[in-house]
Amino acid sequence: MCRLFGLHANKLVDVWYSFYETPKKSLVESSHENPDGWGVAWLDDKDWHVHKEPIPLYYSTTAREIIRKYVRGRIVVSHVRFASVGDNKIENTHPWLYRGWVFAHNGTIRNKQMLLKLLREVYRDLEGDTDSEIFFHLLIQEIEDLEDSIEGIMNVIEKIVGKGIKFSSLNFIASDGENLYALRYATERLNYYSLYYIKRPKEGLELRRLSRETKQLISMKLARGERAVIVASEIMSDEKYWRRVPNKHLVIVDKNLNIELEPIEV
Numbered sequence: 001m002c003r004l005f006g007l008h009a010n011k012l013v014d015v016w017y018s019f020y021e022t023p024k025k026s027l028v029e030s031s032h033e034n035p036d037g038w039g040v041a042w043l044d045d046k047d048w049h050v051h052k053e054p055i056p057l058y059y060s061t062t063a064r065e066i067i068r069k070y071v072r073g074r075i076v077v078s079h080v081r082f083a084s085v086g087d088n089k090i091e092n093t094h095p096w097l098y099r100g101w102v103f104a105h106n107g108t109i110r111n112k113q114m115l116l117k118l119l120r121e122v123y124r125d126l127e128g129d130t131d132s133e134i135f136f137h138l139l140i141q142e143i144e145d146l147e148d149s150i151e152g153i154m155n156v157i158e159k160i161v162g163k164g165i166k167f168s169s170l171n172f173i174a175s176d177g178e179n180l181y182a183l184r185y186a187t188e189r190l191n192y193y194s195l196y197y198i199k200r201p202k203e204g205l206e207l208r209r210l211s212r213e214t215k216q217l218i219s220m221k222l223a224r225g226e227r228a229v230i231v232a233s234e235i236m237s238d239e240k241y242w243r244r245v246p247n248k249h250l251v252i253v254d255k256n257l258n259i260e261l262e263p264i265e266v
Contacts, residue, residue, distance in 0.1 A: 002094070002106045002233075003030040004195070005078040006173035008180040008253045009228035012044060012072045019057075019067050019078075022236040027080055030234070031057035036083035037093040038063070041102040042073030043177055048102060049073075052093040056080075075175045079104035085112065091128030099140050101176050105132035106233060107169025107186065107193060114165050139174070149176060150262065153250060157185060161266050169193040173231060182231040182251040185264055195245040197231045199259065229253045 005018060005027055019027045031038055038060070039052030051066050057080055079094035085108060095104040109115055109131040116124075116134050123141045126133050135156075142159075143152030157170065169186040171193055186193035231251060235242045245251055248264040 002034050002082050002104075003027065003080045004104055004106050004171065004173045004182075004231070004233045005076070005236075006175070006180050006182055006231040007073075007076040007228055008175075008257060009074050009226060010257060011224075011226060012074060013076075013226055013228060014067075014072050015040075015042075015076050015078070016067055018230070018232075018236060020064070023238050025234045025236050027078060028058050028063075031080045034080040034082040035059075036088050037081040038079065039081075039093050039095050039104070040067070040071055040076065040078040041095045041097060042071050042077075043075040043102075043175070044073055048097050048100075048177065050095065050097050050102070052090055052095075054088045054090050054093050075177065075180060077102045077104055077173050077175060077180075079106075084108040085129075085131045087129075089128065092130045092133075093128075094132065095173075096127065096133055096136055098136060099144075101136075101140060101174055103136040103139070103172060103174040105135060106171040107132075107167060109135055109160070109165060109167040109170070111165040111167075114163060115160070118159055118163070135170070135172075136174075149179065149181065150250070150252065153181065153183065154264065154266075157183075157264055158266050171195060171233070178255050180229070180231065180251075180253040182245070182253075183249075183264075184245045184251075185248050190247055194233060195231065195251070196233075196235050196242045197229060197245060197251060197253075197259065198237075198239065198242045199229050199257070200227065227257055229257050229259060 035056035037054040038057035184195040250262040
């Protein structure tokens with residue numbers, strides 16, 4: 001049980017507001033309920049960068065400096081962890097970077113050994129011992145086999161469901177550096193294993209209806225010409241424009257910030 005955050009923007013942007021200042025559920029607030037580690041991956045104009053700690057985000061003595069000074073990306077993926085499989089150590093902390101992809105997962109895949117059997121030896125170069133990382137490497141295996149990201153994701157879900165592998169949720173946010181992918185696929189506690197997205201700036205957005213803090217932030221970002229799509233486990237602000245991702249759907253945000261929802265028919 002964890003919380004996910006992903007962002008795809010038209011230029012390098014910071015995520016300080018989402019980490020520390022959102023009026024509803026900031027990531028630092030979520031870390032009080034998910035204290036077993038935190039991490040952030042961001043793609044700048046050159047490459048991916050990852051910073052992770054196996055301690056609560058709210059307890060970290062370096063997090064504020066990292067987020068304030070260094071995290072500026074076109075794509076950002078972040079995670080606060082509630083450990084269900086694997087100890088609290090850096091190798092088990094999300095997100096991971098592997099073969100050009102970043103990935104973070106929310107849920108528990110209970111048949112970890114059955115999942116591992118689906119993974120060929122060449123993809124078993126795992127850092128830690130979580131079900132989530134095996135799931136990630138399985139995704140990469142299928143994507144590279146099929147040479148198609150969406151077909152690869154669909155194929156993994158079909159294999160997991162078809163093999164009868166039990167799980168609470170396969171929810172994830174991932175990126176290959178071009179598109180952002182967010183899956184909502186839960187089998188229980190649907191109110192908890194949720195996923196939402198918002199596009200900024202929203203057409204027809206009325207700033208006068210927003211809180212003062214949100215109004216100031218959006219006005220500043222509008223002045224800089226920033227556009228972004230944000231995906232998160234929970235609504236993070238008091239805006240009325242968040243959209244709930246239906247269960248068994250994959251969200252794809254492309255480089256032009258177009259949003260597509262693909263239903264999962266398994």
